[in-house]
Amino acid sequence: LVMLKDKFVGFFKNVWQLGVDDPRKVIHAFKVGLALALVTLFYYTRPLYEGVGGTAMWAVMTVVVVFEYTVGGCFYKGFNRATATVTAGFIALGVHWIAHQSGKQFEPVILSSSVFLLASAATFSRFVPTIKTKFDYGITIFILTFSLVAVSGYRVDELFQMAQQRISTIAVGIFICLCVCIMIRPVWAGQELHLLIVRNMEKLATSLEGCIEEYFEEDLNSEKERSQKSLGYKAVLNSKASEESQANLARWEPRHGQFGFRHPWSEYLKVGISMRYTAYCIETLNGCINSDIQASNSVKECLSDECKKLVTQCAMVLKELSKSIKEMAQSSSLDLLVGNMNMAVQDLQDALRSLPSQLQEEAQVQNVATMPLMEVLPVITVASLLTEISVRIEGVMDA
Amino acid sequence: LVMLKDKFVGFFKNVWQLGVDDPRKVIHAFKVGLALALVTLFYYTRPLYEGVGGTAMWAVMTVVVVFEYTVGGCFYKGFNRATATVTAGFIALGVHWIAHQSGKQFEPVILSSSVFLLASAATFSRFVPTIKTKFDYGITIFILTFSLVAVSGYRVDELFQMAQQRISTIAVGIFICLCVCIMIRPVWAGQELHLLIVRNMEKLATSLEGCIEEYFEEDLNSEKERSQKSLGYKAVLNSKASEESQANLARWEPRHGQFGFRHPWSEYLKVGISMRYTAYCIETLNGCINSDIQASNSVKECLSDECKKLVTQCAMVLKELSKSIKEMAQSSSLDLLVGNMNMAVQDLQDALRSLPSQLQEEAQVQNVATMPLMEVLPVITVASLLTEISVRIEGVMDA
Numbered sequence: 001l002v003m004l005k006d007k008f009v010g011f012f013k014n015v016w017q018l019g020v021d022d023p024r025k026v027i028h029a030f031k032v033g034l035a036l037a038l039v040t041l042f043y044y045t046r047p048l049y050e051g052v053g054g055t056a057m058w059a060v061m062t063v064v065v066v067f068e069y070t071v072g073g074c075f076y077k078g079f080n081r082a083t084a085t086v087t088a089g090f091i092a093l094g095v096h097w098i099a100h101q102s103g104k105q106f107e108p109v110i111l112s113s114s115v116f117l118l119a120s121a122a123t124f125s126r127f128v129p130t131i132k133t134k135f136d137y138g139i140t141i142f143i144l145t146f147s148l149v150a151v152s153g154y155r156v157d158e159l160f161q162m163a164q165q166r167i168s169t170i171a172v173g174i175f176i177c178l179c180v181c182i183m184i185r186p187v188w189a190g191q192e193l194h195l196l197i198v199r200n201m202e203k204l205a206t207s208l209e210g211c212i213e214e215y216f217e218e219d220l221n222s223e224k225e226r227s228q229k230s231l232g233y234k235a236v237l238n239s240k241a242s243e244e245s246q247a248n249l250a251r252w253e254p255r256h257g258q259f260g261f262r263h264p265w266s267e268y269l270k271v272g273i274s275m276r277y278t279a280y281c282i283e284t285l286n287g288c289i290n291s292d293i294q295a296s297n298s299v300k301e302c303l304s305d306e307c308k309k310l311v312t313q314c315a316m317v318l319k320e321l322s323k324s325i326k327e328m329a330q331s332s333s334l335d336l337l338v339g340n341m342n343m344a345v346q347d348l349q350d351a352l353r354s355l356p357s358q359l360q361e362e363a364q365v366q367n368v369a370t371m372p373l374m375e376v377l378p379v380i381t382v383a384s385l386l387t388e389i390s391v392r393i394e395g396v397m398d399a
Numbered sequence: 400l401v402m403l404k405d406k407f408v409g410f411f412k413n414v415w416q417l418g419v420d421d422p423r424k425v426i427h428a429f430k431v432g433l434a435l436a437l438v439t440l441f442y443y444t445r446p447l448y449e450g451v452g453g454t455a456m457w458a459v460m461t462v463v464v465v466f467e468y469t470v471g472g473c474f475y476k477g478f479n480r481a482t483a484t485v486t487a488g489f490i491a492l493g494v495h496w497i498a499h500q501s502g503k504q505f506e507p508v509i510l511s512s513s514v515f516l517l518a519s520a521a522t523f524s525r526f527v528p529t530i531k532t533k534f535d536y537g538i539t540i541f542i543l544t545f546s547l548v549a550v551s552g553y554r555v556d557e558l559f560q561m562a563q564q565r566i567s568t569i570a571v572g573i574f575i576c577l578c579v580c581i582m583i584r585p586v587w588a589g590q591e592l593h594l595l596i597v598r599n600m601e602k603l604a605t606s607l608e609g610c611i612e613e614y615f616e617e618d619l620n621s622e623k624e625r626s627q628k629s630l631g632y633k634a635v636l637n638s639k640a641s642e643e644s645q646a647n648l649a650r651w652e653p654r655h656g657q658f659g660f661r662h663p664w665s666e667y668l669k670v671g672i673s674m675r676y677t678a679y680c681i682e683t684l685n686g687c688i689n690s691d692i693q694a695s696n697s698v699k700e701c702l703s704d705e706c707k708k709l710v711t712q713c714a715m716v717l718k719e720l721s722k723s724i725k726e727m728a729q730s731s732s733l734d735l736l737v738g739n740m741n742m743a744v745q746d747l748q749d750a751l752r753s754l755p756s757q758l759q760e761e762a763q764v765q766n767v768a769t770m771p772l773m774e775v776l777p778v779i780t781v782a783s784l785l786t787e788i789s790v791r792i793e794g795v796m797d798a
Contacts, residue, residue, distance in 0.1 A: 032522040064543045121428070
């Protein structure tokens with residue numbers, strides 16, 4: 001029983017920590033509550049209530065399913081819901097009219113088969129990638145509305161009036177959603193994406209530095225902090241899904257802050273992809289550093305200066321890049337830094353070239369052990385290649 | 400106009416191709432249609448219809464939102480929907496009773512504030528990771544049902560009867576969903592996951608082979624086919640999200656085929672993670688192979704035999720592993736193959752050790768150029784490390 005209590009307390013501590021770490025999540029929760037309370041109040045106080053009756057629930061339902069964490073998500077779902085409801089409603093009315101004309105006997109058959117066909121077609125269309133990213137939710141609503149109208153229409157005669165009421169209630173729901181979502185501490189998917197990219201780039205820089213530091217310095221004081229630092233690249237590896245969904249939602253957002261309506265969100269994705277490629281390299285590098293086969297210290301020392309210099313340059317380029325993306329301004333010192341970095345690459349290559357003869361003078365067999373170190377070079381080459389790419393992308397973005 | 404038509408035709412060709420490539424998607428679409436048609440027919444033919452009226456729509460809605468591509472998804476959503484509806488209904492009834500007791504004036508206030516509080520709490524709980532993976536959908540439904548009952552209850556007096564009707568219709572909807580989903584060509588999330596892992600492992604093997612082949616052979620005939628082969632590892636890089644969601648859904652599935660109820664799905668995730676680590680290495684290797692700095696042919700030749708042998712061994716281990724996972728049987732030859740692979744690693748290391756002296760005899764400066772080749776070694780070390788891990792995991796899985 002005590003164990004159970006401990007578990008419970010631990011769980012609540014975790015949850016509390018979650019709220020402290022990101023107060024926006026708590027605010028979001030209250031926003032949902034507020035939107036729902038507003039809708040319920042709206043329908044309590046309206047004298048029209050008696051007439052609307054069952055359709056009031058549509059407003060509630062709309063708020064529950066449309067309200068998303070980001071403004072982009074809200075717009076996306078709201079737009080999808082509205083258009084899907086309207087189109088499905090019209091098609092259903094048309095089918096209904098046809099079914100009605102063909103007599104009592106055929107009516108159920110025609111309606112059921114139309115439901116079958118349209119639902120199948122719509123479901124299949126969800127597998128098409130372009131439709132999936134943009135209208136996935138809309139299609140669910142389309143199927144739902146169509147089947148509902150087809151079924152309920154069998155008895156209810158005032159279909160048109162009902163459709164009108166339903167659309168108006170959904171509009172009210174969406175309106176309240178958007179108001180609450182935008183007015184009170186909005187979370188913009190675009191801004192999130194922007195910050196994510198900037199943060200990830202900084203993480204790359206620090207973890208690259210951290211790795212090399214760890215490799216060249218033997219004394220492992222403050223080990224934990226350092227490994228924390230050098231593991232930042234893992235976040236980059238796993239951020240693909242969130243980047244993509246945010247870029248998707250950001251497209252739906254109106255102008256806000258520094259971001260225009262047609263901000264090139266896809267450029268962010270490209271930057272994200274090149275960052276992931278760098279992160280793969282760092283991952284491999286990290287593997288080499290922690291592998292069993294290690295270079296002897298003498299070999300390490302031969303190259304340690306050049307390696308450290310190069311990594312510092314790489315990190316500086318990355319940090320400058322992240323700064324310039326953050327401020328969305330072409331950085332003037334970036335070209336210089338990239339030049340420095342390329343020079344550092346040259347230096348390292350020279351050092352490597354003179355290494356064999358140097359080693360020959362010392363001992364022979366330990367040469368094998370240089371490999372983990374040499375492995376640094378390709379990584380760095382790729383990193384420089386990447387920064388080249390990033391520079392180009394960045395030029396495109398701020399054009 | 401012709402361009403538009405071309406685009407249209409192209410789009411339809413794409414869609415058609417999608418259907419031909421994976422006929423199960425088409426079948427799924429028809430299954431959704433069938434389930435919906437069944438529900439509508441069910442409600443047309445029942446004499447009870449007049450009485451149920453509005454609640455029939457709940458069955459339709461349930462089918463639309465619960466029906467998922469995989470059986471696991473169906474179970475997950477069905478279970479979440481059922482429990483969430485029942486609990487939310489009960490809590491709402493309780494709140495309602497309290498509100499009713501406190502008089503006409505306070506009723507709207509109490510109801511609205513309870514909606515506000517509960518919706519906020521529930522929304523916030525969706526951010527907790529463990530709840531999110533298992534009950535995300537259930538919480539949406541919980542909020543929905545609770546608000547609906549709270550709102551509608553203001554007027555309707557026969558709340559209990561309504562609740563009972565609603566639960567029964569939802570039960571009918573879920574029942575039809577599960578029947579159609581399981582009876583007609585079911586798609587098991589577990590099996591999908593199993594196949595995905597096996598396929599990815601084979602891809603890793605072929606792309607590892609492809610890379611090395613590409614590197615050591617100069618003649619670039621059948622270039623396209625080869626690069627296709629060597630790029631298979633990219634699929635492994637990007638399969639994280641689908642692996643995780645499938646493992647999540649697989650947990651909800653009952654016993655089927657070779658898979659028991661408590662099949663260790665999390666082991667698949669571990670295998671997936673180690674495969675992704677290997678894929679990162681191959682990615683880096685690929686970058687080195689295509690980089691500007693290339694080894695001279697003489698250096699390449701020195702090591703080509705050993706490298707090829709090692710890669711062949713690695714690929715054999717991976718293929719044997721994938722075969723044994725596929726058949727879910729401990730493979731007897733696996734230990735032997737791993738032994739061979741480790742021997743090949745040793746051979747390559749010996750070859751590298753003798754390389755400097757060999758090169759000294761030939762020329763001097765070109766030594767720098769060996770790096771891309773040497774980079775192969777760490778990769779392979781990691782690969783051997785990985786296979787060790789995989790072997791262990793596999794032992795766990797088939798225990």
